[in-house]
Amino acid sequence: MKQPIRLVTRRSPPAWQAFVVTTLALMVAIATRGLFLGWPNAAGISATYFPAYILATLFGGARWGWASLIVSLGLGLLTQSTFPNEVSFAGIFIVFAISGATTVMVSSALRETVLRLDEAHSDQKSARQALVEAEARLRLAQEVGGVGLWDWDLETDEVFWSPMVYRNLALDPATPPSYAAIIASAHPDDHARLRQALAEIRSGRIEDLEFRVLGADGHTRWLLSRGDTLRAPDGRPLRALGVNIDITDRRRAFELVQESEARFRALADSAPILMWVSLPGGRREFANRAYVEFLGAPYEQAINFDWRLRLHPDDLDRILAEQMAGETSRQMFVLEARYLRADGAWRWVRSVSQPRRGPDGEFLGFIGIGYDITDAKQAEADLKRINELLETRVREALDERDKAEAALSHAQRLEAVGQLTGGVAHDFNNLLTVIIGALDMMQRRPDDTARRGDMIDAALGAARRGERLTQQLLAFSRRQTLKPEPVKVDAAVLDAEPLLRRAVGEAVNLTFAPNAAEAVAMIDPGQLQAALMNLVVNARDAVNHGGAIRVETDVCRIDLDGPPEIPPGRYVRVCVHDTGVGMDAETMAHVFEPFFTTKGVGKGTGLGLSQVYGFARQSGGGVTLDSAPGKGASVRLHLPLSEALPSEAVQEPVATASSPGLRVLLVEDDAEVAAMVAALLEEQGHHVTHADGVGAAEGHLEAGLEIGLLLTDLIMPGGRTGVDLARRAVELRPGLPVLLASGYTGDTLAAAEGAPWPLLRKPFSGDALAKAIADLISPSPRPL
Numbered sequence: 166m167k168q169p170i171r172l173v174t175r176r177s178p179p180a181w182q183a184f185v186v187t188t189l190a191l192m193v194a195i196a197t198r199g200l201f202l203g204w205p206n207a208a209g210i211s212a213t214y215f216p217a218y219i220l221a222t223l224f225g226g227a228r229w230g231w232a233s234l235i236v237s238l239g240l241g242l243l244t245q246s247t248f249p250n251e252v253s254f255a256g257i258f259i260v261f262a263i264s265g266a267t268t269v270m271v272s273s274a275l276r277e278t279v280l281r282l283d284e285a286h287s288d289q290k291s292a293r294q295a296l297v298e299a300e301a302r303l304r305l306a307q308e309v310g311g312v313g314l315w316d317w318d319l320e321t322d323e324v325f326w327s328p329m330v331y332r333n334l335a336l337d338p339a340t341p342p343s344y345a346a347i348i349a350s351a352h353p354d355d356h357a358r359l360r361q362a363l364a365e366i367r368s369g370r371i372e373d374l375e376f377r378v379l380g381a382d383g384h385t386r387w388l389l390s391r392g393d394t395l396r397a398p399d400g401r402p403l404r405a406l407g408v409n410i411d412i413t414d415r416r417r418a419f420e421l422v423q424e425s426e427a428r429f430r431a432l433a434d435s436a437p438i439l440m441w442v443s444l445p446g447g448r449r450e451f452a453n454r455a456y457v458e459f460l461g462a463p464y465e466q467a468i469n470f471d472w473r474l475r476l477h478p479d480d481l482d483r484i485l486a487e488q489m490a491g492e493t494s495r496q497m498f499v500l501e502a503r504y505l506r507a508d509g510a511w512r513w514v515r516s517v518s519q520p521r522r523g524p525d526g527e528f529l530g531f532i533g534i535g536y537d538i539t540d541a542k543q544a545e546a547d548l549k550r551i552n553e554l555l556e557t558r559v560r561e562a563l564d565e566r567d568k569a570e571a572a573l574s575h576a577q578r579l580e581a582v583g584q585l586t587g588g589v590a591h592d593f594n595n596l597l598t599v600i601i602g603a604l605d606m607m608q609r610r611p612d613d614t615a616r617r618g619d620m621i622d623a624a625l626g627a628a629r630r631g632e633r634l635t636q637q638l639l640a641f642s643r644r645q646t647l648k649p650e651p652v653k654v655d656a657a658v659l660d661a662e663p664l665l666r667r668a669v670g671e672a673v674n675l676t677f678a679p680n681a682a683e684a685v686a687m688i689d690p691g692q693l694q695a696a697l698m699n700l701v702v703n704a705r706d707a708v709n710h711g712g713a714i715r716v717e718t719d720v721c722r723i724d725l726d727g728p729p730e731i732p733p734g735r736y737v738r739v740c741v742h743d744t745g746v747g748m749d750a751e752t753m754a755h756v757f758e759p760f761f762t763t764k765g766v767g768k769g770t771g772l773g774l775s776q777v778y779g780f781a782r783q784s785g786g787g788v789t790l791d792s793a794p795g796k797g798a799s800v801r802l803h804l805p806l807s808e809a810l811p812s813e814a815v816q817e818p819v820a821t822a823s824s825p826g827l828r829v830l831l832v833e834d835d836a837e838v839a840a841m842v843a844a845l846l847e848e849q850g851h852h853v854t855h856a857d858g859v860g861a862a863e864g865h866l867e868a869g870l871e872i873g874l875l876l877t878d879l880i881m882p883g884g885r886t887g888v889d890l891a892r893r894a895v896e897l898r899p900g901l902p903v904l905l906a907s908g909y910t911g912d913t914l915a916a917a918e919g920a921p922w923p924l925l926r927k928p929f930s931g932d933a934l935a936k937a938i939a940d941l942i943s944p945s946p947r948p949l
Contacts, residue, residue, distance in 0.1 A: 173223050173279045183225030187233050190217035194237070210241035210261045215268050222272035223279075230269035238262060312612065315342075315392070317405040319367060333388050333411050335380040352377035352385065362390075369394045369402030375412065383826075384848055387416040389611070415607050418621050420841065422600045424928075425628045427837070439514070439535035441468075442521070445528060447492065456535075461507025477503035477511060495520050495528055501538070513539040600628060649784070651809035652690050654737045655679040655718055661694040668698060669705050669714065678717035684737040685811055686804040688784045693739075693804075696777040700741040700800050703774065707745025707798065715742045720806065731787035731803055739802040748792040756790065777802065826850035827873035827942070832862045832890060833906075834881045838927075842876070842906075845931045849938075859885045866897050874938065879907035879917055879924070888920050902941050 177183075194217040199207030214237040222230030241258065313330030317323075324342040331338045334350045344363045351359055355376040362374045373391045380386060392407015433440050434454040442451040449468035457467045460475070476484055480502040491498025500516045516535040523529050554561075607621070658679060669675045697716070704714045721738045723731050748756065757778040777800070781788045785805045792798035829851045833839035836857070843853040854870060856862035858881055866872070875894050877887035891903040905917055908927030917924050925937045 173276050177226055178224065183221070183229045186224045187217075187221040187229045190220045191233055191236060193217065195240075206244070208240040208244040210237065210258060214265065218265055218268045219272045222269050223276050226276065227269060227273035230272055234262075234265045234269055237265065313409045315407055315409065317366065319402050319404060330409060333378065333386075333409055335378055335386075350378050352379055366405050369396065371405060371407065383850060385844065386411060386413040388412065410611060412611065414621055415604070415611070418604055418607070418625070421625065421628045422604055423837075424841070425600060428928075439516075441533045443530040443533065445530050450530065459506055472504070475505045477505075479503075491518060492531070512537050513542045649687050649689050651685050651807055651811045652688050652693070653811050654684055654686050654693070654739065654804065655681050657690045657693050658697065658716065658718060658739065661697050664694070665697060665701050665716075668702055673705055673708055674713040675701070676713070676715050678715065681718040681720050681737050684718070684720050685807045685809060686737045686784070687807040687809060688804055692780045696780045696802065697739070697741070699774065699777055704741055704743035704745060704798070708743050709745075712744045716740070717742070721803075723803065728787060728789050731789075735806040736786060736803040737806055739804065740799060742797065742799045744797045747794045747796045747798055749794050753790055753792060757788070826852060827938075828852050828854065828871055829874045829876055830854050830856065830862060830865055830870070830872045832856045832859070832875070832877035832881070832887065834858055834878060842934070845934055848931065849935050858883060859890045862890055863893060866894055872898065872901065874942070875901055875903045877903070877905060879905050880909055888917060891920070891922055904937055904941055
């Protein structure tokens with residue numbers, strides 16, 4: 166930008182510039198006098214000097230004005246001009262000096278005034294620019310954080326909304342701001358709460374309010390409105406000011422946490438052992454169904470129950486001392502005592518408590534499990550009694566010993582389940598710590614957009630890890646439906662590592678050496694993990710404390726001179742080596758036979774290695790075994806190498822429903838699941854009609870409701886399944902697309918076998934749902 170002031174500069178000019186300007190001004194004044202009064206009188210005192218004084222002062226400052234005055238006075242004395250006899254030269258000289266001095270002083274004041282005005286103008290421009298930048302930053306912060314500002318004058322009823330309020334409410338910016346516009350954009354279920362909140366604002370009371378907004382695209386978004394009231398000196402409310410914030414991401418993350426908590430509770434409640442989570446002070450924070458049923462009390466009473474009231478008097482003092490020592494140490498501790506069950510029976514319970522810690526290592530309390538060992542205690546007593554009567558009652562004693570050993574074996578298997586479940590509870594608690602911590606950070610700092618994305622990603626990642634752990638447990642328990650698919654063997658082995666370490670324990674050194682990173686086999690990943698579990702558990706039983714187990718993978722070729730039962734070709738080889746007691750040739754000849762075991766009575770079924778052998782043969786490969794007494798054992802699982810790509814590598818882009826979408830009849834008896842699936846469908850552009858059972862769905866069908874897709878749960882109360890409903894729906898509406906969904910596994914899915922409709926397994930994501938619908942409706946969806 167060009168300098169607006171040219172004569173009066175903001176900074177004093179260099180001396181040489183001031184000298185030149187002052188000299189030129191004086192020369193112009195002298196030349197002017199010489200032209201009009203003659204050159205002999207050119208340097209005399211005259212009014213022609215005054216413009217020179219003004220110019221020198223304005224450009225160079227007061228000192229150059231005074232210098233020009235002194236020079237002109239000196240020239241006037243040297244060349245005294247002639248005046249009429251009655252006029253004194255001295256008087257004229259004094260008047261000229263006073264006038265010149267006045268001119269310099271006025272010019273100096275004028276220069277200072279001009280400079281101050283220029284400075285004020287510059288400050289004003291800077292302030293205006295700073296205001297513009299601040300407003301731009303505020304708008305950017307509001308847009309990024311989804312924060313809209315509103316202002317309601319309660320006396321004039323005038324309302325102001327910022328642009329972000331219109332965006333959050335999905336309203337046209339031309340819409341006049343009013344509470345009626347808010348009601349119109351809100352979800353119908355929230356209208357009553359909004360009207361009540363608006364009435365309270367008029368009375369001067371503002372509470373935080375979360376409500377839903379329906380966008381033009383059919384998506385539902387959550388907003389948080391909060392504010393405060395400005396009051397008159399007499400307390401009368403004058404204005405209400407506040408913000409509304411888009412909290413859709415936070416609400417979705419919260420719903421994911423609820424889903425994860427429900428999944429964890431379902432897992433805990435399905436365990437046949439007592440499980441609980443305690444706070445640092447000892448109070449229970451969570452207890453599962455077995456815990457509550459053992460006490461026979463309501464849930465709230467159960468988590469606050471004093472177990473000393475149920476302890477056997479003979480065990481009370483010992484348990485109190487051991488519990489105090491264990492809790493003080495904040496390390497894992499084990500208790501065994503007799504407790505009075507709700508039915509009045511005394512039961513031996515073995516409890517294992519492990520410390521739990523927060524993200525920063527702080528102590529948060531204990532995770533505990535307890536399992537009934539009464540059968541084991543009774544079995545031990547029976548064995549002792551049988552041994553005492555062995556000489557006189559051999560046959561009878563042998564029969565009783567078999568029963569007692571069977572009971573002991575059952576108790577030992579239950580103890581193993583308890584140990585594994587305790588570890589799983591620990592893992593789920595860690596996942597919940599991440600999710601709850603992330604949501605707590607978002608709730609405490611809703612405007613921290615820089616960290617909100619990271620917190621949401623952390624919560625989603627923990628929830629998906631919990632889902633993967635649940636699937637691994639179902640696969641291990643053989644309740645997951647098993648199907649061959651292209652699998653990266655290394656990835657499947659590493660996925661099974663946490664469960665394998667839980668099964669082995671800390672007394673044995675378990676290591677992994679995956680060396681087939683890109684190798685793919687056409688197998689069932691659940692059966693592979695079950696086979697690994699059997700091999701590793703057998704190896705664990707064969708080694709002593711301090712022994713070692715090594716699981717490794719590689720790619721190998723079997724030639725014609727290889728093992729006769731394995732066809733020639735390339736294989737992915739999974740090896741399990743141990744440093745245990747080993748086997749002789751006779752044992753190795755029978756080791757893969759069903760029910761053959763080298764373990765003691767009641768300690769093994771003899772089915773583990775036969776399952777491994779059957780899995781390998783069904784997959785097109787085989788198993789080899791190398792061992793010798795005292796040399797350990799190496800079991801090698803050969804799985805044919807496949808050229809197919811694993812499912813994650815060939816996954817096609819998910820086809821999402823396009824507007825206007827489908828009219829979907831959603832049949833789901835669980836209200837929370839139905840709400841979540843309906844939200845996913847609506848987000849994809851579909852229109853949802855919900856029915857909570859087969860009867861309600863048939864009512865919609867018989868009433869003539871136009872439907873483009875039937876999405877039904879497989880197992881529902883009332884004795885009729887989703888397959889029964891699908892058959893009835895197709896009978897009423899020939900050609901109607903049907904999609905089944907279920908979270909059950911194993912034999913429960915028998916109802917879906919042979920049905921001509923696809924099955925979507927729970928839990929599923931929005932992308933999986935959209936792809937299933939796209940695959941079913943292809944090539945073109947039916948319009949509404």
